[in-house]
Amino acid sequence: MIRIDKNEGVGTPLSAKTYFDILNNQDYNLYHDDDYDRFCAAYANYFGGFSKEQVCAANGSDELIQKLMLIMPEGPCLTLNPDFFMYQAYAEQVQRPIEFVDATPDLQFPIENVLKRIDDVQPSFFILSNPHNPTGQRFDEHYILQIADKMKALGGYIVVDEAYIDFSTPLDITLEDHIVVMHTLSKAFGLAGLRVGVLIGTEPTIARVRRIEHPYPLNILSLRIATYLFEHPASTKVFVEQQRDLSDRLKAIFTRYVSDKLTLYPSDTNFILTAGEQAVALGNYIYERGFKPRFYDPITEQPMGDCVRYSIMSTEDMERFEAIVKEWSEQYDLSN
Numbered sequence: 001m002i003r004i005d006k007n008e009g010v011g012t013p014l015s016a017k018t019y020f021d022i023l024n025n026q027d028y029n030l031y032h033d034d035d036y037d038r039f040c041a042a043y044a045n046y047f048g049g050f051s052k053e054q055v056c057a058a059n060g061s062d063e064l065i066q067k068l069m070l071i072m073p074e075g076p077c078l079t080l081n082p083d084f085f086m087y088q089a090y091a092e093q094v095q096r097p098i099e100f101v102d103a104t105p106d107l108q109f110p111i112e113n114v115l116k117r118i119d120d121v122q123p124s125f126f127i128l129s130n131p132h133n134p135t136g137q138r139f140d141e142h143y144i145l146q147i148a149d150k151m152k153a154l155g156g157y158i159v160v161d162e163a164y165i166d167f168s169t170p171l172d173i174t175l176e177d178h179i180v181v182m183h184t185l186s187k188a189f190g191l192a193g194l195r196v197g198v199l200i201g202t203e204p205t206i207a208r209v210r211r212i213e214h215p216y217p218l219n220i221l222s223l224r225i226a227t228y229l230f231e232h233p234a235s236t237k238v239f240v241e242q243q244r245d246l247s248d249r250l251k252a253i254f255t256r257y258v259s260d261k262l263t264l265y266p267s268d269t270n271f272i273l274t275a276g277e278q279a280v281a282l283g284n285y286i287y288e289r290g291f292k293p294r295f296y297d298p299i300t301e302q303p304m305g306d307c308v309r310y311s312i313m314s315t316e317d318m319e320r321f322e323a324i325v326k327e328w329s330e331q332y333d334l335s336n
Contacts, residue, residue: 004321005294007133007164007271007311009190010246013229013239022224031216035223042230043198050175053203056210058217061163061184061197064209066090068125068159068180071212075124075156078117080109082304084129084161099123105303107135107265107275111143118150125157130171131164134294134309136267138168145173152178157205163187166240167247168268177202185226187270188240194222243270246312253322254310257329258282271311275304278332283308285328291321 012019040052058064069077069090079087081100091098101117103109118126126147131138148158159180160171166188173179180201186192196218199209218226229236247270254264254272262282263275274282283293291313298305313321 001292002290002313002317003292004311004313005292005309007187007269008192009187009243009270010312010314011190011239011242013190013236014225018228019225022228023221026220026224028220032220032223035220035227036217039218039223039227039230042227046230046233046236050200051203054175054200054206056199056206056213056217058197058199058213060186060195061161061182062086062090063195064182064197064199065127065161066093067209067212068127069094069096071208072096072157073124073155076121078121078123078126080114080128080132082107082134082301083127084133084163087127103303107273107303109139111146114147115150118147118154122154123151123156124154125159126151127159127161129161129163131162131168131268133163133269134271134273134304134307135265136164136269136271136273137265138268141171141173144171148173148176148179152176164269167244167270175200175202177205180205185229188243189229189236190239190243191226191229194225196222196226243312246270246315246318249318250310250312253318253325257322257325261329261332271309273307273309275307277306279308280306282325282328286310286321286324289324291317291324 036057037052039057040055044050044052044055058067065086076097076099077087077091078099078101081102088098099121101109101114130144144158144160151158157178157180159182161182163184164187165183180199183198183200185194185196199206251267251272254274262279265273265275267273283295286293294309296304296307
């Protein structure tokens with residue numbers, strides 16, 4: 001079974017020899033005092049627009065979400081429904097109240113609904129994924145800044161989880177103390193197994209997060225591999241572009257063969273979301289032929305009960321996948 005339900009990257013950004021050289025050139029018996037700062041500097045240099053003092057890292061974005069739930073001002077967290085399920089999981093883990101802005105039946109989040117919900121809940125911080133998981137849509141600068149301004153007026157924060165930003169267009173927003181951005185190496189950079197998440201903000205805000213940072217936040221192997229990646233930007237950007245190409249091809253398959261048979265949500269990510277009765281039928285057809293997409297429970301995961309999500313796969317798998325989608329489409333046309 002080929003899993004296309006977890007939104008992972010495809011392949012690896014480094015050669016086997018590079019991994020071996022990094023693995024073989026470590027003093028595992030020592031604490032490495034400078035490697036964390038070196039990674040933060042490499043990351044800041046790769047992206048530009050912020051300094052290493054504006055960066056902190058942890059064992060995946062999950063740990064950063066947990067830290068934010070702990071250190072943000074007292075009060076409820078507000079997020080979208082649906083959104084990344086770990087926001088709720090970590091809020092409940094640390095007993096922080098969490099409230100939601102529910103999507104409309106067509107999985108949209110009108111800004112007036114969001115702003116009204118902020119007024120009603122008075123949250124201490126607002127967290128959302130952008131591009132959005134699971135719909136794939138990108139909220140633009142005007143949308144995000146309206147939320148940010150509202151949270152600033154409350155003395156709160158907005159956290160923008162940009163796990164999929166490398167498949168989209170980065171927001172052109174100036175960081176202020178109340179605006180925090182979260183990144184990951186698990187998607188476009190193909191390093192989900194390393195568990196490296198990154199938080200970016202102003203120096204005072206990052207200092208607030210670092211108050212509960214471990215003495216050595218990441219293991220030396222993850223740090224060295226991640227640092228190598230960002231200290232070699234040319235090859236890294238080639239790999240990211242390959243991931244983007246796979247995303248474009250996946251979306252093109254659905255647009256070509258089934259856009260007239262089910263709902264396709266525009267996507268700025270490495271996945272595509274489908275909806276409707278025929279979306280579920282197609283998902284089952286694909287599953288029976290060896291690919292596992294993400295299904296949603298019609299009882300517990302509304303309003304997404306009739307949705308199926310597909311993430312990118314290798315070029316070879318994509319060829320077989322395309323043939324399956326085409327076959328289903330042709331059979332549908334013959335029977336309708």
